[in-house]
Amino acid sequence: MAKKLTLDAGGIYYRQLNEQIREAVAAGATDIVLKNVNGQRYLAGALEGDLKFEIQGVPGQDMCSFMRGPKVRVKANAQDGVGNTMDDGTIIIEGLAGDVVGYAMRGGKIYIKGDVGYRVGIHMKAYMEKLPTIVIGGKAGDFLGEYMAGGIILLLGMFSGMPAEPIAGRSLGTGMHGGVIYVRGGVPQEQIGPGLTAQPLDESDLAAIQGIVKDYARELGLDAKAILASEFVKIKPFSHRPYGNLYVPA
C-alpha cells in the first residue's frame, strides 16, 4: 500500500472507520488524511509509531486515546477527551477543544490554538524521559491541571472566543502534586486552587517556555515573539505529598 493515503470518512461509523485505519496502518500507510470527518470517535486511538494524520472536519470524543507516537493535526475544532491517557505523540488542533483534554497523559504534546473546556490536563503525569506538554492558546475552564502529577501546561489566553471570561476557570491546579502550570500575563488568585500561588519565573522556566512556544508557534503558524512579549507566572505544587498528614491510624 502507498505510504500516503486519503480516506473519506463521510457517513462511516467510527468502528468501521477505525478498522479501516488500523488495516491501512498494518498495510504500511504512514501518512493518512481523513476527509469529511464528522464526530467519529477514538480516531488514532491506541496507535503506535511514526504515523501522520491530518483530520479534516470535527473529530469525535476520545481522539488519540492511549496513543503512542503518531502526529495528528486537526484542521478544525475537536471534542472532549482529546489525548486521553496518551503515552506519546503530538496533537495539533487548529481550532478549540472540549473538556478533559489530556486526562492522565504521560507523554507527548497537545497544542491547541483556541479555548478548552473543563478539567483539562487532569492527573497529567511525568515519568523518566516522558514529559507531557499541553499548550492552550485561548482560555481554559474550571479545574485546569487538577491532581496534576507531572508535565507542563502552558496557558496563553490569547486566541480566545470568550473575552469576558478569566484566563482560567476556578480551582486551577487543585491537588497538584507534580508538574508546573505556566500562565501568560498572570491569573487572579481566586481562580487558583487552595494552597497554591502564582509565582515569578526563574531562568530555567523561561528557557522551557521559550522552547515550547517556538515549537507551538511553528506548528500553528503563529508569531512566537508576540507570544513571548509578555510576563508569565508559574503555579507549582506546594508538596509532592499534599495529603501526607491527613490521616491518623484508627
Add this chain to the structure above:
Amino acid sequence: MLFQPINRNYHDFSIVRDKDLCINCKVCIRQCSYEAHFWDESRQKVMHDNAKCVGCHRCEAFCPTSALLIQKKRSDFRDNALWRPEFIKYIYKQADSGGVLLTGMGSPVNIPVYWDKLLLDASQVTNPSIDPLREPMELKTFLGAKPVKLEFSKTKDGSPKLKTRLTPNIELNYPLMFSAMSFGSINFNLHIAMARAATELGICYNTGEGGLHKTLYQYGKNTIVQVASGRFGVHRDYLNAGAGIEIKVGQGAKPGIGGHLPGEKINAMVSETRMVPLGSDAISPAPHHDIYSIEDLHQLIFALKEASEYRVPVSVKIAAVHNVAAIASGIVRAGADIVAIDGMRGGTGAAPGMIRDNVGIPIELALAQVDQRLRDEGIRNRASIVAAGGIRCSADVVKAIALGADACYFATAALLAVGCTLCAKCYTGKCPWGIATNDAKLAKRQNPDVAAKKLVNLVHAWGHEIEEMLGGMGLNSIESLRGNRDKLRAVGLSDTEMDILGVKHAGR
C-alpha cells in the same frame, strides 16, 4: 507523665511474655516490624512496648519456646452500649491529631452476614445426588456477553455449523478469581504468586490499578488488567496484555472515594510499573474525570474496546451501593461485558474508617437485586456478574452463584492463605507477614513459590467442596446453579430481606 497523650495506655493488644519460657533469643525483635519488642540493655533481656503491638501475631508464631501470647487488651471503660470503646478511642486519637481515621482490610463492623442466614438444598430420593469423585462435574465458567440465540447453518456434509458470531469471553476452570490488589499495595512476590497460581488453576487474577510489571506479561492469558481513575501504568501494551480489561469505578471498602498509595510504598519497581516518580504519592481521584455519566462510561468502555481491537471483554467494577441495580443496568447498557459488584465488607489496603464501616451495602443484597433487575429487563445475557466483597469459603461461593453470580472475586481469603492475620494495618507499609509491604526485608518473607502453592491449594479445596455441594443438589454443572434461588432457603430473615434476596424461608 503529665504530658503523655490521653490514649497512651488504651492500646488494642497486650504482649504476654512467659518469663520462664523466654530464652531471650531476640527472634521477636527481628520479626516485629513495629518495634514492639526491644532489647533492654540495662536489664539484659527482651522487653516489649504493648502500645506498639498491632496484633499481627507474627512474634507469637515465630517464638521458638511458645513464650509469647498476644491478647486483646480490654481497656475497662464503664460499659456503655452507645459509647463502645472503639468510639472513645477514635475521639482521643482525633483530638490529638486532627486526622481522618485510617484503616485497612475489610470492615469488622457487625452488619448482618447474609451468607450465614442462607442454607443450601440437597437431593433426597428423587433427582439423585451425584458423587463428584466418580462422575463428571463441570465448574467451567465463561465471563462475557452471551448471544440472545444461537443460529446454525448446515455444511455440505449436513453437519451443523455455528453461524452466530460470539463475543470474546474469559474462560475459567473455577468460578473464582483473585480480585484486584495493586502492585504497590501488595508486593511483587505476591503478584508473581497470584499470576502463577491463576495460570496453574486456569483462572484469572486482577492486576489492580498499579499497572503490570513487564516480567508478568507472560501470564497475560490469566490476567485481568485494571484501569482506574489514576490510570497508573495504563498504555496500549498493558491494555492488550490480559484476557480482559476492568474499569474500576468503585471499591466496596470505600465507595465514592479514590485511592491514595502513600509515597513510602513507592519504591523503584512500583515507580517503574505505575510510571510515576519515586516517593511521590500516587493519588487516584474519586471519580474517573472522563466518566460523569452512563454515556461517558460507554465512551470509555468503547475506547478500551477500540484500543484492544474488541479481542477481550470489558468489565466494570462498582461498589455495592443503594441504587446498585439501576446502576448495573446502565453499565450493561453502556456496553460492559462483565459487571463486578464489590460489597461493603470487601478489603482494602487503606480506607478512611468512617467510609469503610458506614458506606455501601452487603454484597448478598446487591447481587440478588442486580441479577433480578437484569433478568427483568431482559439483558442478563449481555453481561456476566462477578460478586466480590467478603467471600470467605466455598459455601459463600455456591450461595453467591445461586443468587445470580457467574463467578466470585476473592482477595482477603487469598491473603489469609499466605499468612495474613487481619491485623488491618496494611496502610503502614510495615506488614510483618511480608504482604502489604514493599520493604525488601519484609517482602522476602513471602516466597512466591510457597505462596503460589498455597493459593492453588485453596482453590483446589474450594473446587472440591463446590463439586460436593453441587453433586448433593443433584447438579452436575455450575451453570445449573446460576441464579437458581430455589436451592436457597433463609433462616431468621424478615419478609423484606427474603423478598430482596428472592428466597423462601427454610421450611417452605
